[in-house]
Amino acid sequence: MDAFITQQIDAYYLRIIIIIGINIILALGLNLTTGVTGQLSMGHAGFMSLGAYTAAILSLHTTLPFVVVLIAGAMAAALFGIIIGIPSLRLEGDYLAIVTIGFAEIVRVFFLNFELGGKAVGLAGIPQQTTFSIVFLIMMVVIFLNITLLNSHTGKALYSIRENEIAAQACGVNTTQLKILCFAMGAFLGGLGGGLYASYMYYISPGEFGFMKSIEILNMVVLGGMGSIPGTILGVIILTIAPEFLRVVADYRLLFYGAMLVILMIFRPNGLMGDIRWYDIKKRLPKKEVKKCQS
Amino acid sequence: MQTKKSAKWAIIMIMVMLVSLVAGCSNKPTSTNTPDVIKLGFLGAKTGSVANYGLPAEKGMKMAIEELNAKGGILGKNLVGIYEDNKGESADIANIATKYITVDKVVAMVGDPCTGLTKVAAEIAQKNQVVIFSGGATGTGVVEIGDYVFRNTLLDSMAVPSVVDWMINTKGWKKIAIITSLNNGYSTALTPVFKDAIQKKGGTIALEDSINDKDTDFTAQVTKLKNAQADVLVFTGYYQEAALIMNEAKKQNLNISMIGGDGLYGQDLAKLGGTAVEEKVIFYCGFSTDKPTPETAKFIDAYKAKFGENPDMFSAQYYDAVMILAKAMTDAKSADPKLFRAELAKLKDYPGVSGSTTFGANREPIKSPVCLLTVKNGAFSLVDKISVK
Incomplete structure (x- = not known):
């Protein structure tokens, strides 16, 4: 299948498509933590680098199959997701954001000093096993599982934590368990995306997984709409393609990129598809009419 | 009602922006895609933390291409340089290298100043059989990537x-x-x-x-x-x-x-x-503006006249890289990377503006002499020139 696709699609566009696929996996992970459950995490690049380095080191030093390597990377990230999930029980909002930023920095500095990870020089020569079909398959599975989760009882409980934690608790939602779960799942997807990224890029260094990377992924989720799967996918596609298309305006491309974000956020503060959700689309309409009567 | 209207406008504005960008993008390659030019891609950062290496490098490359075109180009064809900004990030350089090769159809890429980024681009160049010629990657493990990978810099x-x-x-x-x-x-x-x-x-x-x-x-x-x-x-x-x-x-x-x-x-x-x-x-x-050889003196004067500043090591090495590529293409009588890379590997004692360059058996450059510089009265000045054994 991959041979056929490389013949049909220009390598440059194929590259962008694969990056979009990897970013969708990453952003859907963050969407679970920040978008759905409302736990502001600004350290997604930390989970991504854990997955990337674990996968890279394993595939450089062992002959394990690629799938095992990817899952090992994702599991390593998920483990740290649980560790970070525990303080989230006591913290919320800005305070939690600071903890997650701190975590991502710890991971980055750790890899800066980690002998096996090549220190600041980074790791080169990672076998390139990420192909279009693997990314596409994993992406479809991740999207499918995300939709199933959010439509399930657990998914609604996750949304309820975001809307009002005390009310959710009063309704019998086990918020402790679910918050740790959402961090673990978000980190798992972050690690999975990181593993795919490492194997696709051939070279990784700690500098790539800095604070800006976390913000970039958060941008995708916020732009598309917090908690919305189609929104997140749309946000990823726009923010991955835009910098490439903006190469036309050369020196001003970062300016255009910023302007686009500002315009979008002014007119769509909930993100492109943040307030369009299938499960409450019907309930929204009568609500608005009620408001009009009151005013 | 008000918010609904402005939201609609926002969506329309964004659509127009994106569509115009797509349109602008698809028009561009066809207009420059004429077969009688030879294209070279520039790799380097023009913004970000390593832009101070990329900016002079770009100037050096532009100057070399202009000089070659003024002399009638290579093999009767004009040279065209394409200059994208990779911001010093590996995801960007990978995208740009792929774009150069598949969309712009370059025969060679010149760059990057950083070793790690060069490795990313070299991997892609090797796979697609396009020559990559770095003017700054000093670390180890670069030319080992494959036989399309070259560099012109003083190795640590x-x-x-x-x-x-x-x-x-x-x-x-x-x-x-x-x-x-x-x-x-x-x-x-x-x-x-x-x-x-x-x-x-x-x-x-x-x-x-x-x-x-x-x-x-x-x-x-x-x-x-x-x-x-x-x-x-x-x-x-x-x-x-x-x-x-x-x-x-x-x-x-x-x-x-x-x-x-x-x-x-x-x-x-x-x-x-x-x-x-x-x-x-x-x-x-590998480069100093003090006590220059005749070639270097000519280069420094031309560079000063054009950009109003002194060239640095990266501008000199990128300038040389383009000139060496041009020489290899002329010698091979072809702009096909598969053919001229053999000529490139044979390079011996090339008198460049950044010293003489010879490619060893493993395609590693042997450059001499090494310049030792210090700061004197606020400007760089030469302490000693030592030869490499």
């Missing part, structure tokens, strides 16, 4: 033994202290090269210490350095930290010289360091 592994030899035998500095910047890839790669050379040439390492890039307070390191009573300090990082370390040493009345690599070659070294770095900081690099 070749320069450092000569420099250490000069330190120990010419200057008599035997007790050596080393400071590494831990979050700097260039520095962590260079330190082992220095340590290895010092041990081989019979020097002793009096102190090993570390800092981080963007640190500003070096009191602790300088105090330790003072107690170690070393003859000389080797610092493998970049110029900002070098200047600050020397400022601190001056404050503590420590009279010591600092030796470093071309990471110290930044115009701001003199500005940040002031009198503390004057004739104290000595670093090696």
Whole structure:
């Protein structure tokens, strides 16, 4: 299948498509933590680098199959997701954001000093096993599982934590368990995306997984709409393609990129598809009419 | 009602923006895609933290292409350079390299100044059988990627033994202290090269210490350095930290010289360091504007006339890289990377503006001489030229 696709699609566009696929996996992970459950995490690049380095080191030093390597990377990230999930029980909002930023920095500095990870020089020569079909398959599975989760009882409980934690608790939602779960799942997807990224890029260094990377992924989720799967996918596609298309305006491309974000956020503060959700689309309409009567 | 209307407008505006960009993008390649030009892709950062290497490099490359075109181009075809900004990020350089190869159909890419980024682009170039010619990647493991990968720069592994030899035998500095910047890839790669050379040439390492890039307070390191009573300090990082370390040493009345690599070659070294770095900081690099050869003098004059500033090592090495590619294509009578790369590998004693270049059996460049520079009256000046053995 991959041979056929490389013949049909220009390598440059194929590259962008694969990056979009990897970013969708990453952003859907963050969407679970920040978008759905409302736990502001600004350290997604930390989970991504854990997955990337674990996968890279394993595939450089062992002959394990690629799938095992990817899952090992994702599991390593998920483990740290649980560790970070525990303080989230006591913290919320800005305070939690600071903890997650701190975590991502710890991971980055750790890899800066980690002998096996090549220190600041980074790791080169990672076998390139990420192909279009693997990314596409994993992406479809991740999207499918995300939709199933959010439509399930657990998914609604996750949304309820975001809307009002005390009310959710009063309704019998086990918020402790679910918050740790959402961090673990978000980190798992972050690690999975990181593993795919490492194997696709051939070279990784700690500098790539800095604070800006976390913000970039958060941008995708916020732009598309917090908690919305189609929104997140749309946000990823726009923010991955835009910098490439903006190469036309050369020196001003970062300016255009910023302007686009500002315009979008002014007119769509909930993100492109943040307030369009299938499960409450019907309930929204009568609500608005009620408001009009009151005013 | 009001919000609904503005939301609609926003969506329309964004749609128009995106559509116009798509339209602009798809029009561009067809207009420049004429078969009678030879295209070269530039790899380097024009924004971001390593832009100070990429910007002069771009100027050097532009100048070389203009000069070649003024002489009638190569094989009767004009050269066209394409200059994208990779921001010093590996995801960007991978996208750009792929775009150069598949959309723009370049025959060769020139760059990148950084070793790690060059490796990313080299992997892609090798797979697609396009020549990549770096004018700045000094670290190890670059040309090993494949036989389409070349570089024209003074290798640390070749320069450092000569420099250490000069330190120990010419200057008599035997007790050596080393400071590494831990979050700097260039520095962590260079330190082992220095340590290895010092041990081989019979020097002793009096102190090993570390800092981080963007640190500003070096009191602790300088105090330790003072107690170690070393003859000389080797610092493998970049110029900002070098200047600050020397400022601190001056404050503590420590009279010591600092030796470093071309990471110290930044115009701001003199500005940040002031009198503390004057004739104290000595670093090696492959290019100097002092005591130039006739070719170099011509290049410096032309560059000054065009851009109003002195060229640096990267502009010279990119300029040479384009010229060497042009020579290889002329010799091979073809602009096909599969054919002219063989000519490229045969290059011997090419008299470039950044010194003479020969490609060894493993395609590694052997460049001579090594220039040792220092700061004198706020400008760089040559201390010594030593030949590489």
